[in-house]
Amino acid sequence: MNLAAATNENLANISNTLIYSSMAVYTLAFFAHIAEWVFGSRSKVGRTAAALKKDSSTAASPVMVRAAQAGGTTVLERPKVVTRSAAGTRDVPDGPGAAGGTFKGDLWGRIAVSLTVVAFAVQAGGVVARALSVQRAPWGNMYEFSITFSTVAVGAYLTLLALRKNVRWIGLLLVTTVLLDLGIATTTLYTDSDQLVPALHSYWLWIHVSTAIICGAVFYLGAVGTLLYLFRDSYENKIASGGTPGKFATSVMERLPAAKSLDTFSYRINAAVFPLWTFTIIAGAIWAGDAWGRYWGWDPKEVWSFITWVAYAAYLHARATAGWKGRKAAYLALAAFGCWLFNYYGVNIFVTGKHSYAGV
Amino acid sequence: MSNTNTTDERDLGQAGDQLSTAPREESAASLPSMGVIGWARWFWRQLTSMRVALILLFMLSLGAIPGSLIPQNSVDELKVQTFKEAHTTVTPVYEKLQFFDVYSSVWFSAIYILLFVSLIGCIVPRTAQFVGQLRGRPPGAPKKLTRLPAYTTWRTDAGPEQVREAALSILRKRRFRSDMAGDAVAAEKGYLRETGNLLFHIALIVMLVAFAGGQLFKSEGGKLIVEGDGFANTITQYDDFKSGSLFDNDDLAPFSFDLQDFVGTYERSGPQRGTPRTYEARVTYAEGADGETKKKVIEVNKPLAVDGTKVYLNAHGYAPVISVKDGRGKEVYRTSVPLLPIDNNVTSTGAIKVMDGYKDRNGKKTQLGFQAFFVPTFAGDGQGTMFSQYPGLDYPVLALNGYYGSLGVDSGLPQNVYQLDTSKMKEFKDSNGDKLKKRLRPGETMKLPDGAGSVTFEGVDEWASFQISRQPASGWALTGAVAAIIGLAGSLFIQRRRVWVRAVRGPDGVTVVEMAGLGRSESAKLPEELADLAVALNTVAPTAPDPEPDPAPGTEPGQPAEEPAEGAEK
Ligand code: HEM
Numbered sequence: 001m002n003l004a005a006a007t008n009e010n011l012a013n014i015s016n017t018l019i020y021s022s023m024a025v026y027t028l029a030f031f032a033h034i035a036e037w038v039f040g041s042r043s044k045v046g047r048t049a050a051a052l053k054k055d056s057s058t059a060a061s062p063v064m065v066r067a068a069q070a071g072g073t074t075v076l077e078r079p080k081v082v083t084r085s086a087a088g089t090r091d092v093p094d095g096p097g098a099a100g101g102t103f104k105g106d107l108w109g110r111i112a113v114s115l116t117v118v119a120f121a122v123q124a125g126g127v128v129a130r131a132l133s134v135q136r137a138p139w140g141n142m143y144e145f146s147i148t149f150s151t152v153a154v155g156a157y158l159t160l161l162a163l164r165k166n167v168r169w170i171g172l173l174l175v176t177t178v179l180l181d182l183g184i185a186t187t188t189l190y191t192d193s194d195q196l197v198p199a200l201h202s203y204w205l206w207i208h209v210s211t212a213i214i215c216g217a218v219f220y221l222g223a224v225g226t227l228l229y230l231f232r233d234s235y236e237n238k239i240a241s242g243g244t245p246g247k248f249a250t251s252v253m254e255r256l257p258a259a260k261s262l263d264t265f266s267y268r269i270n271a272a273v274f275p276l277w278t279f280t281i282i283a284g285a286i287w288a289g290d291a292w293g294r295y296w297g298w299d300p301k302e303v304w305s306f307i308t309w310v311a312y313a314a315y316l317h318a319r320a321t322a323g324w325k326g327r328k329a330a331y332l333a334l335a336a337f338g339c340w341l342f343n344y345y346g347v348n349i350f351v352t353g354k355h356s357y358a359g360v
Numbered sequence: 361m362s363n364t365n366t367t368d369e370r371d372l373g374q375a376g377d378q379l380s381t382a383p384r385e386e387s388a389a390s391l392p393s394m395g396v397i398g399w400a401r402w403f404w405r406q407l408t409s410m411r412v413a414l415i416l417l418f419m420l421s422l423g424a425i426p427g428s429l430i431p432q433n434s435v436d437e438l439k440v441q442t443f444k445e446a447h448t449t450v451t452p453v454y455e456k457l458q459f460f461d462v463y464s465s466v467w468f469s470a471i472y473i474l475l476f477v478s479l480i481g482c483i484v485p486r487t488a489q490f491v492g493q494l495r496g497r498p499p500g501a502p503k504k505l506t507r508l509p510a511y512t513t514w515r516t517d518a519g520p521e522q523v524r525e526a527a528l529s530i531l532r533k534r535r536f537r538s539d540m541a542g543d544a545v546a547a548e549k550g551y552l553r554e555t556g557n558l559l560f561h562i563a564l565i566v567m568l569v570a571f572a573g574g575q576l577f578k579s580e581g582g583k584l585i586v587e588g589d590g591f592a593n594t595i596t597q598y599d600d601f602k603s604g605s606l607f608d609n610d611d612l613a614p615f616s617f618d619l620q621d622f623v624g625t626y627e628r629s630g631p632q633r634g635t636p637r638t639y640e641a642r643v644t645y646a647e648g649a650d651g652e653t654k655k656k657v658i659e660v661n662k663p664l665a666v667d668g669t670k671v672y673l674n675a676h677g678y679a680p681v682i683s684v685k686d687g688r689g690k691e692v693y694r695t696s697v698p699l700l701p702i703d704n705n706v707t708s709t710g711a712i713k714v715m716d717g718y719k720d721r722n723g724k725k726t727q728l729g730f731q732a733f734f735v736p737t738f739a740g741d742g743q744g745t746m747f748s749q750y751p752g753l754d755y756p757v758l759a760l761n762g763y764y765g766s767l768g769v770d771s772g773l774p775q776n777v778y779q780l781d782t783s784k785m786k787e788f789k790d791s792n793g794d795k796l797k798k799r800l801r802p803g804e805t806m807k808l809p810d811g812a813g814s815v816t817f818e819g820v821d822e823w824a825s826f827q828i829s830r831q832p833a834s835g836w837a838l839t840g841a842v843a844a845i846i847g848l849a850g851s852l853f854i855q856r857r858r859v860w861v862r863a864v865r866g867p868d869g870v871t872v873v874e875m876a877g878l879g880r881s882e883s884a885k886l887p888e889e890l891a892d893l894a895v896a897l898n899t900v901a902p903t904a905p906d907p908e909p910d911p912a913p914g915t916e917p918g919q920p921a922e923e924p925a926e927g928a929e930k
Contacts, residue, residue, distance in 0.1 A: 079512040079875075079894040079903070083887045192630070202661040275848040282841040291661045293580070293672040293829040295837065296571065298435060298463050303428035310421040314414055316852075320382055321410040332418075339421070347428070 011133035012192070018126030019147055023182050025119035026175055032112035033098070033172040039108055040100030041251045092236060094257040097168050112171055113161065120154045123182075127151050139209045142348055146185035150178040153217035160221075167265075169256055173224050204287035211280040216340055218273045223337035225266035226330045233259040233327060263330070267319060270333060274312050281305050304343035311336035379856055379880045381486040381493075381554060383409055407474070408481035416475040423471050427462030430454065434463065476568055483561050490554050498537055501544035501860035501876075508860075508876035510887040512894045515870045518901035523863035523873055526900040530893060536859065544862035553880070556850020563847055566840035573833040579603040579611065580829040586679045586696045587821045590618035593669065593828065611830065613667035617645035617656075622676055622822040626751045634705055634751050641673050641824045658826070672827040677701045677708055680734055680758050681818040684714050687811050692717040696821040699734050700778050705748035708734040711780040712760075712815075713767050720764070721811045727767045729780045730815065733759040746799075758817045760806055761797035762788040788812070856880050859893060863901075870904050873897070 099105030127148050131138035138144045157174055160167045235253040238245050245253065256262065284305065289295035296302060315336050318329035394401075406412055431439035440460050444451045458465035505511055516523065520543070527545045531538040536547035581598035583591050591597055593612050621642040627635045641658040647666055658664050664671040677699060684693035692714065699710035714728040735748035738757040746759050765785035769775055788796040788809055798806040800817040807814045857879040866872045875897070877890040 079514045079873075079891075079898055081510055081512045081887045081891045081894065083510050192632070204661075271852045275845055275852060278848055279845050282838075282845070285841075286838070287661075289831075289834065290663065291672075293663065293670060293674075293827045294831060295834060298427055298432060300428040303424050307421045307424050307428075310417055310424070314417040314421065317410060317414045317417060320380070321414055323411070324414060 008133045008135075011129050015126045015129035015133060016186075018122050018129060019182065019186060022119045022123035022126060023179060023186070025115055025122060026179050026182070029112045029115035029119055030172070030175045030179060032108050032115055033175060035108035036098045036105050036112055037172060037252075037255075038105075039102055040096075040098050040105030040255060092258040092260065094166065094261050095169075095253070095255040097166070098172065098255055100255050109168060109171070112175075113168065116154065116171065116175060117158060120151065120158060123147070123151050123154070137206050137209065139205075139213060141189075141191045143185050143189040143191045145209075145213065145344070146181055146189055149213050149217055150181040150185075152213055153220050154178055156214075156218050156221055166257060166261075167221075169228070170221065170224055173228075174221075177220075202287060202290065204283060204290070208280060208283040208287050211276055211283065215273050215277045215280055216344060218269055219277075219337055219340055222266040222269035222273070223334060225262050225269065226333045226337075228256055229259055229262035229266060230327065230330050230334075232256050232262055233330075235259075263326070266330075266333060270312060270336075271316060274316065277309060277312065281309055300347050301343065304339060304347050308336060308339040308343055311339050379858070379878070381489045381558075383482060383486070404481065407478050408485075413475070413478050413482065416471060416478060419471050420475060423468050424462070426459050427468075430459050430462070432462060433460050472568070476565060479561055479565060483558060483565075487558055490558065493554075494551065497539045497541070498546040498548035498858060500541040500546050501862055505860060505862060505874045505876035508878050510877040510890045511875070512890060513872065513874045514894075514898065515866065515872055515904045516898075516901040517904045518871055520863040520865055520871050523871055523897070523901045524861065527861035527863070527875075527897055530896050530900075531859065531861075534893070543864050544860050547859045547861075548857070549859075550854050550856035552850050553854040553856040554851075556847040556852075556854065558847070560844050560847030560851055563840045563844035567837055567844065570833040570836035570840055574604075574831050574837065576604040576606040577611070577832045578830060579607050580827065580831075582674065582825055582827050584698055584823055584825040585619040586698055586823040587619055587622055588696075590616060591826070591828075592616035598828070599825075613669045613830070614649055615645060615647050615651075615666045615669070617643045617664065617671065619643055619824055622824045624676060624751070624822070636751070639673060639676060639824075641676075641826075668832070669828060669830045672829070674825045674827045675701075676822060676824045677706060678734060678736060678753070678756075679821040679823045680732065680756075681821055682712050682730075682732075683816045683818055684712075684718065684728065684813065685816075686718045686813045687721040687723075688719070689813075692719075694818070696823075697732065698823045699732060703748070704751065706736050706751040707746070707748040708732075710734075710778045713769070713777075713780070715767060715769060718813070726764050727769075727785075729763045729765075729767050729782065729785055730760045731762075731780055736820075753820060756802060756820050757799050758801075759797065759799045760815060760817075761795055762806075762808065762815070764788065764812070855885065857886055857889070859890065861897065871901070873901060 097109070099109045127138050127144075130144060130147070134140070139148050153174065157167060157170060232253055235245055235249060236259050257265070284302070285295040288297065288299075288302070311332065315329055315332040318324035318332050431443045433440050444460075447454075454460060458467070462468055502508070505513075518526075524540060524543075524545055528538050528540060531545065531547040534549070536549045537551075538545055538547035540546075579601070580603070581595075581601035583597065583599050585591055593615050595601060595609055595612065619641060623638065623640045623642070624636060625638045627633050627637055639660055642655070643658055643664065644653045644655055645664060645666065646653045656664050658671060658673045660673055663673070679696035679698040681696045682693070683691055686692045697710060697712050699708035701708050710732050712728075712730040712732055718726060718728055720726050733746050734756070735746055736752060736756050737748050737750035737754040739747070739749050746757070763780065763782050763785035767775075768781045768784050775781065790796045790809060796806075796809060800806060802817055802819050805814050805816040857877060859875065859877045862874045863871055875890060875894050877886050879886040
């Protein structure tokens with residue numbers, strides 16, 4: 001069988017066009033997000049300071065009142081649940097988001113999200129066309145890995161949005177990094193579509209690599225949350241200790257969710273993905289057992305997957321260890337994501353091992 | 361959460377206790393004053409604390425790094441050798457630090473052994489404690505339910521006993537472990553979290569033991585086989601062989617196989633021309649000393665599995681068939697000589713060694729050696745360099761140059777079969793006095809000068825090399841891995857939480873119902889669940905007309921009820 005004939009040049013070209021088009025649309029989304037931030041900056045929001053001042057007088061007051069059952073005419077009859085944060089944590093309300101509660105900002109934000117949805121659809125089309133052109137999973141080399149990676153990251157973000165989670169604050173950063181990722185993918189990492197070497201022929205390719213990509217993409221969202229948590233936390237600390245942050249910092253930070261919310265966000269993301277990452281490594285080990293005769297051989301890629309795994313485990317431990325919660329745990333989470341990134345870029349480029357046929 | 365010792369949490373008393381079996385944090389400041397036993401106990405407590413476990417985890421990941429950047433003996437000894445030759449200054453330092461064997465080094469072993477001692481020291485008491493919790497009852501309600509993270513209250517005309525009974529049945533229906541204690545119902549759910557967490561940590565131990573066992577008893581070796589030849593699984597037949605320190609020769613499963621045919625196909629066109637597409641080794645094999653022969657195609661991801669041993673296809677190359685005639689015209693040598701590929705297009709090099717039977721023109725015994733350079737697809741004369749253009753056998757060419765004298769094989773030193781030691785040999789020269797060399801096509805012959813005989817390139821066989829490995833306990837490793845994932849999912853996705861319902865008759869004779877919830881970590885789901893329960897109970901014990909103002913404190917009327925930032929739902 002001449003497998004080369006299976007590679008459909010036409011589809012490959014369509015895929016490339018779609019990827020370039022999605023970059024164009026992402027660029028528009030990027031500018032719309034910028035507009036959202038710019039118009040949002042006109043709103044005056046200074047709830048953090050107010051909350052922190054109140055916080056010092058009455059320790060841990062209830063932050064949120066939620067009707068047990070929303071709507072209905074008998075709301076008043078129903079018991080209401082009062083929640084309060086655990087002792088020792090600050091009660092700071094979440095910021096209103098990039099739009100800052102302004103109409104214009106919100107409009108631009110919605111435009112940005114809509115454009116992101118369009119770009120995502122186009123990009124996903126590009127990935128699918130690529131897959132069809134090679135008649136296999138679209139992750140046989142770093143180019144394909146990169147385009148799939150950012151598609152999944154945006155997909156995860158849009159899913160969270162669709163589930164009505166408060167995640168629009170990620171928008172600008174996400175779109176920026178997706179553009180970067182696609183830029184690198186189409187320029188330096190580009191590889192013409194083609195078949196795989198025999199070593200990659202296995203259904204484990206589907207399982208192992210797809211979960212690896214999903215993990216990375218979602219870990220990325222967690223890492224963004226962690227990073228913003230660190231900034232927002234310093235901001236809150238500064239205010240709590242009587243300082244006055246700069247104007248720009250205030251404008252940006254006030255609109256982000258509270259440090260505590262950001263921290264919870266990234267914890268949930270990381271904790272949710274950790275079992276999947278564990279599975280990814282195990283699936284890789286099973287595949288390695290089939291392909292190379294040993295399920296674990298300390299190949300650089302394996303080593304870095306292991307390091308990443310241990311680093312995330314350390315992060316989860318830190319969250320449960322007094323004295324390590326908060327910022328220290330956040331640094332661990334960032335280091336863990338750094339390990340993931342290095343495993344993806346660094347190991348493929350700088351280190352040679354059995355995994356290096358990925359066609360850099 | 362369980363370890364915070366703020367005043368608030370102390371208020372909760374026993375209620376917040378034991379939501380997790382994590383060891384209590386102890387400050388390092390409380391150094392022991394007692395003698396050896398005191399110190400030992402202190403040391404043990406430190407080792408099994410969460411903080412030290414965390415530090416050991418961190419060190420484990422740091423310690424794994426050098427092994428990925430520096431060549432490892434366990435992965436590729438040749439690379440280590442090259443590295444050592446290229447970096448003579450750092451090599452002694454690296455050797456001292458065991459950087460070429462990171463994963464079996466003393467320091468790396470120390471980290472993970474400490475970690476696993478810590479793990480066992482942590483699991484055993486935690487399991488005992490957890491079993492105790494399962495046997496006991498959920499802790500009673502704290503005095504001030506208002507202090508808990510989720511709280512609700514209302515007044516009802518139903519009697520307190522009636523409310524408590526109703527609460528008990530509602531909670532039980534939702535599979536809370538519930539219990540009436542005094543004026544309140546105490547309930548708890550989500551024990552699977554702790555079970556999952558313990559299962560996960562135990563599974564880690566199973567995996568480690570299985571991995572270590574596998575390393576100790578494993579055996580692994582390579583064998584290069586030319587089409588038509590075979591292999592029987594005894595130690596002498598391996599080209600190279602490695603085994604764990606507890607391996608015994610009798611552990612080798614008795615079986616044999618023959619390589620009938622090797623088929624490789626390659627990309628014909630496009631930018632990836634020459635990339636391998638299929639590799640198939642067609643073999644016949646027999647289990648035991650005289651089992652029946654069966655057929656099997658071994659591919660890269662599809663090893664042959666016999667009796668716990670697996671045979672993997674590792675590499676392949678070409679073996680030109682060479683025949684040599686001596687000065688009297690007698691054929692003294694005919695063999696397929698496997699050559700080693702040096703690039704992706706299978707440009708190959710190697711040596712042909714005629715050790716016995718050759719006599720020169722004068723009838724004197726001597727040995728011949730040829731340096732062989734082979735390309736499966738020659739670029740063509742004129743521009744022709746001896747570098748292959750394509751890995752398939754499109755236009756094979758073999759280039760030879762020859763030596764005579766002593767091959768040096770009797771010197772006792774092991775020799776590389778792919779290299780010629782020409783120190784005791786003389787080069788054949790052509791009539792101009794230049795080095796004798798010739799490019800041959802299959803069927804062509806190179807005459808040796810002065811009637812020294814001839815060499816014929818008869819044809820090309822292919823060879824395949826196999827890795828034959830036996831890794832015991834991999835079933836255990838897999839079992840442990842699956843258990844670890846299940847345990848982890850339970851540990852991370854299940855919330856362990858408590859709910860209390862207190863119902864007492866107020867001074868005005870109306871029953872006051874209070875409900876509160878406590879989870880291990882703050883979750884948006886806890887208040888929702890409490891609200892659900894409250895609604896369910898409220899239908900049984902409806903709200904009485906309320907003379908007092910809304911009891912919920914801190915409601916800011918102007919501010920809409922706000923959702924907290926929520927991440928991926930777990
Ligand atoms: C072999 C290394 C270890 C790994 C990879 C590991 C991994 C993990 C992970 C991923 C979790 C997260 C589950 C969760 O958040 O509930 C966890 C939780 C936990 N680990 Fe480990 N662990 C290790 C060793 C240890 C040791 C030595 C101890 C004893 C000190 C320990 C005690 C705990 C405890 C108590 C929890 C639950 C924390 C909580 O309640 O949130 N672990 N571990």
